[in-house]
Amino acid sequence: MQNNHYNLNIMPKIVPIGKESTLTLFPPPEICDLETCQVSVFPVGGAAQQTTSIVGEPLLVHKNGATLQVQYTFSQEQEYVFWVTTDSSTPVGEFRVYALEDELFALRPYKGDLHIHSDRSDGKEPPAYVAGAARRIGLDFMAVTDHRRYTPSLEAIQAYNGVSLDLRIYPGEEVHPPGNPVHIINFGGRFSINDLMRTEDAAYHAAVQVIADNLLHFPPDVDRYTYASCVWCFDKIREGGGLGIFCHPYWFSRHRYDIPEYLTTQLLEHQPFDALELIGGYHPFEVESNMLQVARYHEERARGKIIPIVGVSDAHGCETGELFGWYYTIVFAPSPNLPDLIESVKTLNAVAVEALPDQTPRAHGPFRLVRYAQFLLREVFPHHDALCEEEGKLMLIYSAGDETAAANLRACQGQTTALYSQIWAKS
Numbered sequence: 001m002q003n004n005h006y007n008l009n010i011m012p013k014i015v016p017i018g019k020e021s022t023l024t025l026f027p028p029p030e031i032c033d034l035e036t037c038q039v040s041v042f043p044v045g046g047a048a049q050q051t052t053s054i055v056g057e058p059l060l061v062h063k064n065g066a067t068l069q070v071q072y073t074f075s076q077e078q079e080y081v082f083w084v085t086t087d088s089s090t091p092v093g094e095f096r097v098y099a100l101e102d103e104l105f106a107l108r109p110y111k112g113d114l115h116i117h118s119d120r121s122d123g124k125e126p127p128a129y130v131a132g133a134a135r136r137i138g139l140d141f142m143a144v145t146d147h148r149r150y151t152p153s154l155e156a157i158q159a160y161n162g163v164s165l166d167l168r169i170y171p172g173e174e175v176h177p178p179g180n181p182v183h184i185i186n187f188g189g190r191f192s193i194n195d196l197m198r199t200e201d202a203a204y205h206a207a208v209q210v211i212a213d214n215l216l217h218f219p220p221d222v223d224r225y226t227y228a229s230c231v232w233c234f235d236k237i238r239e240g241g242g243l244g245i246f247c248h249p250y251w252f253s254r255h256r257y258d259i260p261e262y263l264t265t266q267l268l269e270h271q272p273f274d275a276l277e278l279i280g281g282y283h284p285f286e287v288e289s290n291m292l293q294v295a296r297y298h299e300e301r302a303r304g305k306i307i308p309i310v311g312v313s314d315a316h317g318c319e320t321g322e323l324f325g326w327y328y329t330i331v332f333a334p335s336p337n338l339p340d341l342i343e344s345v346k347t348l349n350a351v352a353v354e355a356l357p358d359q360t361p362r363a364h365g366p367f368r369l370v371r372y373a374q375f376l377l378r379e380v381f382p383h384h385d386a387l388c389e390e391e392g393k394l395m396l397i398y399s400a401g402d403e404t405a406a407a408n409l410r411a412c413q414g415q416t417t418a419l420y421s422q423i424w425a426k427s
């Protein structure tokens, strides 16, 4: 779908269905004669009984200063196109609105990256820099998730202690159980799983053995211990209030998938994890891995599996021109607070996004949310991201030691919320 705005704008852009909405259109005067213009509305899904001739529903237009106002009751959850015409049927202005059922209308989209590295493992920049850079590219939440290390994520949080921020920085780590090829993200957990395995090594192995011995329905011919150690990690992550993510199952490492396929199959079958990395941080030459993850996900969904998903950059550097910002998650949640984000991912209120440079972003996940996310990516996030960029640059200045940036950050606080309160209709 092309983005033909003609620089026009409309507020609100996101409305509830089933009740009358008042929409204000902002047409530039040079292309629209306010005395003669007409406004018609088209649901993108078409109307019942629609044939090939598409006629929009004409609306009564009120002139209000330099703006036009129309009233309309949206009947279905979908995108609607408003055309402004003068004397011909060719539109001089086109406006897009998305109508939502109440439960989705009440949520807000939060963009986040749940898997990023800093120089405290094998990334390029310090944790505080990674957080600032994450805001600069339009993220609402993130966690530094270094290999085997939890404290870098705390460093990112502490670096902005007392500073007014709208970016939510959460704890995290990439967990590597010993002798197990599966990589696991502990997103948001209150304690380190890596540290627990290190400090209580004997207890860890004993607990994993108990889990392995009790896998009653596990196929007899495959290794139980590796799977059991995954179960132990995911259980501990949940104990700490975190989200346990099954990472990059189809990552091709040297001469094979890093995770043997029997293990991926058992993990997808029994789902000890909370979310699957549907879109992982792969370079362009590795795109096959993401394709396989998406294909596998759809196959498992068709078998009736319920699979929460995330998209992550797994970036090992914010300024390399690769991965960072290419992949992320949009979570539809009541707030950006950690329990709300985690619960929303678990209840399938999230999509994984691929946003490679110079390409139209692509959302993956449940159809209903993908359709809505594509509207947000086209019509809403560019405005949101411009505000975040300003804040992110200030965070980077602050993290470099210039404390005067804190006052500017304080002045910016709340600006994305204020934008959304204009874009979403008042409920």
Ligand SMILES: [Zn+2]
Binding pocket: 174, 183, 247, 248
């Ligand atoms: Zn990994």
Ligand SMILES: [Zn+2]
Binding pocket: 115, 117, 174, 314
């Ligand atoms: Zn990683």
